[in-house]
Amino acid sequence: MLHIFVDPSQMQGDLLHVSGGDVNHIKNVLRLKPGDEISVRTGQDEREYRYGIEAFTDSEVICRLRFVKEADVELPVKVYLFQGLPKADKMDLIVQKAVELGAAQIIPVQMRRSIVKLDGAKKAKRTQRWQTIAEAAAKQSRRAVVPLVREPMSMEEAVRFAVQNTETRLLPYELQEEDGSTRELMEGIREGSSLSIFIGPEGGFEPGEVEMAREAGILPISLGRRILRTETAAMVVLSWLIYRFETGLA
Amino acid sequence: MLHIFVDPSQMQGDLLHVSGGDVNHIKNVLRLKPGDEISVRTGQDEREYRYGIEAFTDSEVICRLRFVKEADVELPVKVYLFQGLPKADKMDLIVQKAVELGAAQIIPVQMRRSIVKLDGAKKAKRTQRWQTIAEAAAKQSRRAVVPLVREPMSMEEAVRFAVQNTETRLLPYELQEEDGSTRELMEGIREGSSLSIFIGPEGGFEPGEVEMAREAGILPISLGRRILRTETAAMVVLSWLIYRFETGLA
Structure with missing residues (x-):
């Protein structure tokens, strides 16, 4: 149909x-x-x-x-994806996959190691392009709502936005060893709540960014034992939420 | 380094x-x-x-x-990914992501709804290309082993191979409702065991293929409430294994 x-x-x-x-x-x-x-x-x-x-x-x-x-097709956690701006067309893939896997909003973030810098006019044009991709992906995956793609923010703006709007705030970090806290944080996420996920760009976060985030209550987690590319990280966390909330009996 | x-x-x-x-x-x-x-x-x-x-x-x-x-960087479950041959370059992305997320072997499968048909010479050439992508992804993600990409099999060969070589065998199917069995099957996978995952091509499995698989002990699971593209499905199952085996205290 x-x-x-x-x-x-x-x-x-x-x-x-x-x-x-x-x-x-x-x-x-x-x-x-x-x-x-x-x-x-x-x-x-x-x-x-x-x-x-x-x-x-x-x-x-x-x-x-x-x-x-x-309908009952939406992930029961409202996920805000704060994605460090990656190179070239990678953001297209990230937007498509995040929408497929249930993200509620996507916020590109100009991080220190982002190679791409978007100025005023380009910012609006790119955001429009990503919004179009989000709409196509929402249609394809039978989402009930079209996720909003916001205009790129600075890391400082993104941290403020996450603190004001979401209850749980996580930041996958390759230097984070899994000491049990990743699993604990994931299991602490409640149905119906809101969650921010911060993903670094290709070069990863600068330690100062992780520090700033941590001070604001954005907690580092580990995504397993291998090094993941920036476009893969959000898919892993969203998949974990599907496992937690959409498998098993309600 | x-x-x-x-x-x-x-x-x-x-x-x-x-x-x-x-x-x-x-x-x-x-x-x-x-x-x-x-x-x-x-x-x-x-x-x-x-x-x-x-x-x-x-x-x-x-x-x-x-x-x-x-080293201790390998997923503690040996995952054989049986991927229905998708269109064009999509297999490149699937190989890259499956390797990043820890798959042990990748087996392209000529399924009934696969649009692409690979004959003898092309088969070998494509397999070589995917193997090269697997090696690059293994290096990038710091895998300890380079996953093997096998030459494409027919669905019948793939089912036989999975039955002979793996202990658990799953098939994500969009018509499968989650009745608790998906979570149960995932939780039944033991550390150190082997697992086959069957993924349909763009058009999905034909019902006859799902029936044949089921009779051979390959069980359908649900990947959540949205429709996923073929290249996303394997990433979700591999992410679930990372959650199960690489988060939490050992």
Whole structure:
């Protein structure tokens, strides 16, 4: 079944007016017909709306609501990923995978060892690009909400944001030995709570950054015995949350 | 410190003869000097050898053994990844990430919904390419051994191989609801044992393949509530093993 995101303003009573690129996709690529069902989300809550196609106009597909499904596909922990800006296209992969694995927000962070520096205009353009990738990944993985990609922050801003907005705050650090605290911190995360994850760029964190984070209550954890690339680290922590909260009986 | 892989034949008594591309890297890129230390592995066992540079010839770097370190960087479960052949370059990413996260062997599998079909000559060439990626990823992530990438098998061969060689055999399947069995199966994996993981290609498994696997004792598991891309699935299971075996106190 086709899954699309629409703006709530396109929904009027029981009718939905699909416009833009989705029209061509429905009419000419998938060649859907009146009566066919599509799955619709607004990306603003977890609901899935099922509509039946009713009619076609030149620029719109008119659909009628069949039913609304309260979804349960979101990770039960709200994860804010603070990702040290990596080189080149790596951030594209990170955004795609973080969305697939359930992150709630992605915040690129200009860290000391980030090679890429984004100025004003580039910042906005790149953020827009990542947001588009996040939307595509949300659609593909059947997320109920589209995660927000924020404009890059400095490390200081990121630490402040994490402290103000999240209850648990973790920072995978390759020099952290596992002394039992990683497992303990993971097991302490409660369903329904919020979590910040700080990931260093290719060159890792500078010790001063780890120190600053630790003083603000952002605690180092170990991701196992091998050296992970920057784009792999967030996937590991998100996978751990899936294991903790989406396996086993509720 | 520089980490390189050598063939055991390059080690003679206490001396090591470094040749090939590493020579230029040592002399002209890193500009190492006599007395500098390098880290050496053969990729055939978990040992790390530390050598001091002794002298340079035109084509070799001669080094003297300082000490041998018994390493403990390998995942304590031997993971065989049976990956349904994906499109284009996706297998490159899968090999890189699986090696980073600790897989022991990678076996591409020609599944029914695999779009790519590899014939004799191409099979060997691709396998060689993936093996090269595995070696680079092993070096980067400081693995003690270089995982083997086997030539693609058919699904039937893969099932037989898994049954003969591994104690636990799992198959992530998007139609599998988590009824508690995923967590139970994961917790049943013992340290020091061997595990097969079967991952479908982009289009997923055909129901007949899942049935054949199940009859052979390869059990379906759920990877959470969202739809994962083929290249993400193996990373999730490997991350779970890291959580189980490399966090917490031994």
